[in-house]
Amino acid sequence: MPLNQYLAQQKAKASNSNRPAMIMTHVVCGYPSFEANWKALEVMDSFGVDLVELQFPFSEPSADGPLFVKANQEAIRSGVHVEDCFEFMAKVTAKFSFKVVMMGYYNTVFKTGHRNFLQRLKNAGAHGFILPDLPVEEAAELHSIAKELELAPIILMTPTNSDTRLAELAKSADGFIYTVARKGVTGSGTDMNAEVSGFIERCRAFTDLPLAVGFGVSKAEDVEFIGKHADIAVIGTAALKAWEEQGAEGLTAFFTQLLH
Amino acid sequence: MDLFDFKDGREGYYGDYGGTFLPEILYSTIEELKAEFRKAKDDPTFWQEFIELMQSYSGRPTPVTHLSNLSKKLGGAQIYVKREDLNHTGSHKINNVMGQGLLVKRMGKTRVIAETGAGQHGYATATMAARFGFESKIYMGAVDVARQRPNVFWMENMGSEVVAVTDGQQTLKDAINECLRDWVTNMDNTHYVLGTACGPHPFPEMVSWFQSIIGREAREQVIEAAGKLPDRVFACVGGGSNAIGLFQGFMDDKDVQLVGCEAGGFGPGKGNHAARLAYKDATVGVAQGMKTYFLQNDDGNMLETHSVAAGLDYIGVNPVLVHLWEQDRVRFEAVTDSQVTEALKLSMRTEGLIPALESSHGFAQAMLEAEKMSKDEVILINMSGRGDKDIFTIADALDDSHWKEFIKQKADAYSSEA
Numbered sequence: 001m002p003l004n005q006y007l008a009q010q011k012a013k014a015s016n017s018n019r020p021a022m023i024m025t026h027v028v029c030g031y032p033s034f035e036a037n038w039k040a041l042e043v044m045d046s047f048g049v050d051l052v053e054l055q056f057p058f059s060e061p062s063a064d065g066p067l068f069v070k071a072n073q074e075a076i077r078s079g080v081h082v083e084d085c086f087e088f089m090a091k092v093t094a095k096f097s098f099k100v101v102m103m104g105y106y107n108t109v110f111k112t113g114h115r116n117f118l119q120r121l122k123n124a125g126a127h128g129f130i131l132p133d134l135p136v137e138e139a140a141e142l143h144s145i146a147k148e149l150e151l152a153p154i155i156l157m158t159p160t161n162s163d164t165r166l167a168e169l170a171k172s173a174d175g176f177i178y179t180v181a182r183k184g185v186t187g188s189g190t191d192m193n194a195e196v197s198g199f200i201e202r203c204r205a206f207t208d209l210p211l212a213v214g215f216g217v218s219k220a221e222d223v224e225f226i227g228k229h230a231d232i233a234v235i236g237t238a239a240l241k242a243w244e245e246q247g248a249e250g251l252t253a254f255f256t257q258l259l260h
Numbered sequence: 261m262d263l264f265d266f267k268d269g270r271e272g273y274y275g276d277y278g279g280t281f282l283p284e285i286l287y288s289t290i291e292e293l294k295a296e297f298r299k300a301k302d303d304p305t306f307w308q309e310f311i312e313l314m315q316s317y318s319g320r321p322t323p324v325t326h327l328s329n330l331s332k333k334l335g336g337a338q339i340y341v342k343r344e345d346l347n348h349t350g351s352h353k354i355n356n357v358m359g360q361g362l363l364v365k366r367m368g369k370t371r372v373i374a375e376t377g378a379g380q381h382g383y384a385t386a387t388m389a390a391r392f393g394f395e396s397k398i399y400m401g402a403v404d405v406a407r408q409r410p411n412v413f414w415m416e417n418m419g420s421e422v423v424a425v426t427d428g429q430q431t432l433k434d435a436i437n438e439c440l441r442d443w444v445t446n447m448d449n450t451h452y453v454l455g456t457a458c459g460p461h462p463f464p465e466m467v468s469w470f471q472s473i474i475g476r477e478a479r480e481q482v483i484e485a486a487g488k489l490p491d492r493v494f495a496c497v498g499g500g501s502n503a504i505g506l507f508q509g510f511m512d513d514k515d516v517q518l519v520g521c522e523a524g525g526f527g528p529g530k531g532n533h534a535a536r537l538a539y540k541d542a543t544v545g546v547a548q549g550m551k552t553y554f555l556q557n558d559d560g561n562m563l564e565t566h567s568v569a570a571g572l573d574y575i576g577v578n579p580v581l582v583h584l585w586e587q588d589r590v591r592f593e594a595v596t597d598s599q600v601t602e603a604l605k606l607s608m609r610t611e612g613l614i615p616a617l618e619s620s621h622g623f624a625q626a627m628l629e630a631e632k633m634s635k636d637e638v639i640l641i642n643m644s645g646r647g648d649k650d651i652f653t654i655a656d657a658l659d660d661s662h663w664k665e666f667i668k669q670k671a672d673a674y675s676s677e678a
Contacts, residue, residue, distance in 0.1 A: 059428065059561040060547050062437040063283045063444070069427050069437075082559045106281060107546045111560030132283050133546075158285040160447070165287060180285060184445040 003127040003152040003175035020227025024051035026236040028071040030080030047255040056104035063132045065187025093125025106134040128152030136172040176210040187237040190216030192225040272461025277579035280460040289447040318348040324481035329610040337633035351645030353384040359470035361388040371395040371450040377432035378571030379411025381455030386420035396420040399438040401431040456499025457578040460549030475509020492517040495642040496621040500578030502644035521625040523567030524594035534565040536577040538594035552579040568597040569617035595624040616645035
């Protein structure tokens with residue numbers, strides 16, 4: 001099932017429940033270990049998350065904040081390779097009901113080769129990919145192969161983009177749009193206020209795709225706010241932090257407060 | 261030959277290399293920078309303002325010096341040196357930094373950030389920020405902070421905040437990542453003063469343009485001094501800004517050989533060096549905003565690099581130089597740490613010149629080739645920086661016992677104060 005269709009179905013499900021928004025979570029492959037990743041995913045699955053980003057670790061994660069930077073580096077240091085990430089992804093998509101998108105940096109894709117990488121992504125059961133350092137101007141070939149393979153290229157929209165640029169970005173997008181709630185890198189908290197909702201409204205004017213809101217989502221109020229203005233709440237650093245502090249128990253407690 | 265007209269290809273590309281690979285949040289910032297740079301480049305009064313600033317503040321034009329003793333000793337080509345070491349702050353880095361400072365003023369921004377490896381670029385940026393009244397923050401790998409303390413001292417005393425970056429290999433590339441993270445947060449009032457001709461477009465073009473002042477002066481000066489064009493021109497290549505700066509002066513002189521000298525470190529073999537083109541350990545990739553050759557593994561993750569010279573200890577290389585290398589316009593060679601140390605010693609003993617460890621790479625390769633050239637041939641080397649600021653590293657490289665004794669006494673004196 002293509003991502004668009006899946007999300008439409010999940011959205012209908014969510015609106016019939018007391019869940020304010022769909023949920024996308026994030027796991028850095030191999031950090032702290034694949035076993036730990038698996039346990040974290042079991043917790044996430046038990047809370048019925050809709051989507052999971054599996055991040056392929058890269059040595060230069062320049063769009064990530066300190067916690068994910070450390071996660072990327074530790075994973076590489078402990079010997080995680082691209083090959084391992086594909087294998088893990090295949091196991092995850094075979095077992096769990098949430099859908100998986102790959103997240104990472106363009107060099108990982110470039111070095112593997114566009115077609116080769118996307119074919120392997122497809123084979124591993126992924127539905128799309130997020131490459132924050134690949135601008136749409138450079139993505140034409142990759143996106144055309146993605147279309148052929150029914151993989152959704154997830155595009156980021158940001159508060160600094162002009163309307164002209166948002167219109168351009170919308171043209172390349174499929175699956176859903178990742179709207180970046182604020183300037184900066186992943187990790188620190190975002191004040192979900194009128195500025196953020198205004199930005200989401202602006203994005204909405206240019207696309208009918210579901211809107212995910214990420215960067216700094218950590219509280220139940222954030223998810224409620226996103227439910228009012230957009231479709232998908234992206235939970236990244238806050239969940240990893242909960243895992244780092246208290247493992248599966250901490251993560252369960254985190255999602256319990258987040259989703260009541 | 262205009263490398264930067266982009267007539268036959270995409271803007272910001274040199275052959276297959278270059279481009280702008282940045283997070284979307286920086287798109288409008290880069291557009292603004294491109295527009296401002298284009299305006300400045302098309303405005304002859306801007307270049308004039310830049311030249312006057314460099315004359316009054318940095319002592320330009322820097323001279324070309326004939327190394328007659330060294331030439332005689334080697335018994336081959338006549339060796340001339342372009343003295344970028346005589347700039348204020350002791351290296352060519354100030355050319356680019358003052359140029360970008362003028363652009364920052366035009367853009368109305370009030371804060372600058374910079375990465376630094378050897379510390380020379382951070383030092384120059386701190387100087388520029390003090391002079392222009394900008395707030396400044398310098399990111400430097402923790403390993404480099406440890407090996408280049410004197411530069412950190414000056415940066416801090418000129419009012420910059422110096423941040424020791426503890427991610428990754430804790431060197432230049434990690435400092436660049438940290439600058440990008442700062443920039444995606446603070447782009448409204450902040451300009452990123454990238455120090456070398458690398459990174460996303462328009463930086464390679466912009467840095468090359470400001471550094472072209474070296475080649476413009478040097479071509480005239482060497483003709484005046486030697487009576488002819490040089491046969492070979494040597495420059496060290498880390499990111500590649502001093503090399504492209506000097507080489508541009510000779511781009512249309514087809515008979516002038518241009519030689520880029522990379523950090524051979526301990527010699528060939530992954531992890532032993534920072535030679536991207538001279539050795540065969542690098543492949544094409546996309547990182548730090550650009551497509552170019554990187555020292556990386558099959559997964560596209562960057563390898564460890566090593567060089568005695570912090571300023572050359574870098575995974576990637578100027579995309580313009582890669583293009584010129586593929587066209588056989590620039591030749592690439594690597595020299596090892598020990599060859600570099602020997603070249604530095606010889607330069608000090610025969611000429612009383614102390615090239616920086618980075619610049620000594622150009623000296624080492626030039627000396628190797630000079631011996632085999634004839635006496636009426638001419639070599640020009642870019643002395644991109646002076647070495648006395650490297651005193652701790654050079655003293656280590658030379659294993660100088662008097663220096664060690666002095667440091668011990670100093671340390672004892674400080675600890676008895678405490």
